[in-house]
Amino acid sequence: MIQGVLDLPWWGYIVVTLVVTHITIAAVTIFLHRHQAHRALDLHPIPSHFFRFWLWLTTGMVTKEWAAIHRKHHAKCETPEDPHSPMVYGIKKVMLEGTELYRAESKNLETMERYGHGTPDDWIERNLYTKYSARGVALLLVLNVILFGPIGLTIWAVQMAWIPFFAAGIINGVGHYWGYRNFQSADTSRNVLPWGIIIGGEELHNNHHAYATSAKLSNKWYEFDIGWLYIRILEMLGLARVKKIAPRVKLAQAKQVADAELLQAVITHRYDVMARYASALKETWHSELQKLRAGAADRAEGEWRRLRSWLHFDATGIPQQERERVSETVKDNNVLSTVHSMREELTQIWSRSSASRDQLVRQLDDWFKRAESSGIEALEQFSRRLRCYG
Secondary structure: OOOOOOOOOHHHHHHHHHHHHHHHHHHHHHHHHHHHHOOOEEEOHHHHHHHHHHHHHHOOOOHHHHHHHHHHHHHOOOOOOOOOOHHHHOHHHHHHHHHHHHHHHHOOHHHHHHHOOOOOOOHHHHHHHOOOOOHHHHHHHHHHHHHHOOHHHHHHHHHHHHHHHHHHHHHOOHHHOOOEOOOOOOOOOOEOOOEEOOOOOOOEHHHHHHOOOOOOOOOOOOOEEHHHHHHHHHHHOOOEEEOOOOOOOOEOOOOOOOOHHHHHHHHHOHHHHHHHHHHHHHHHHHHHHHHHHHOOOOOOHHHHHHHHHHHHOOHHHOOHHHHHHHHHHHOOOHHHHHHHHHHHHHHHHHHOOOOOHHHHHHHHHHHHHHHHOOOOHHHHHHHHHHOOEO
16 A cells, blocks of 8 residues: 555544644634734734734635735625525535635625725735735645655545635534624624634634724633634744733722713623623513514514524614514513613614714713612612622
């Protein structure tokens, strides 16, 4: 049998495959995603160029194209202009044909011009990495066969499928379809798993959409972001500098009257605020819907299920017709109507760009007073806690 330069036991080839694919994942999450697309950290030229070379060798992806497409995804998330939204294209297409969606968008010159700024444009980028993007993966194939013999073909095939499956399929697809949410961001992003190891921390996708410019993707004590571990190691070695991480909620003494500081805390932590609103009012919302359901047996189960889930999503992510149905349903129930309207009014505090800061402070203070005199215990408790944000 033909052998490569390296003659490994069967498990050795598995270890090699896992190691090289993990390096690729690390290159994507640290270099392409956090460094290039979001500028959450600065990288020293040594790791920066290593990652560029490694991605050229193992994926053939062009830095400018990847960064531009990802930035557009955030700017146009889950609209018809989103390059790879499962809400637009369907989960099956994004998971199975995510690479094709990426390639199609990479040919959009307007996307490249508008969202591709600030990416590498040096001699080697222009004359090798971008100009001959496919040469890297061809070189990798040759190297794999030389090093490992025929089994190198299999290792190469796994390397070629790794990013399309996990990044294009799992993160872009499942990450907007299934999982849990820490934050009520204005999209359907979800954390696929609380342990970001297999995909370098990208599993914590909802955390990322809530604070896109954070170099750290984990947020709760039980979450782990291995990409952040690598960044901290690079930082300790003087090879990286973290620019920004997600702000942490700090609770101080409750303020009896809203002020500019409290307003800023509420705006800064708005996704956390809405997640906690949904959690605090969940039982109230569901129990009151049950009362309505008892008197409206003609409604389909699916409609009640959508009504139950409404509290957990930003209203901008719900179709206008669905929003009107919600308003129509809750208008005859005083508790639901109050919970519904108070939620909408709270979001308006950070949505009204034309209002002055003094006006917003007064609106927030008025919101507190009405919430705490609503007679809805869960809403009153939530309001008192919100007064402690600092």
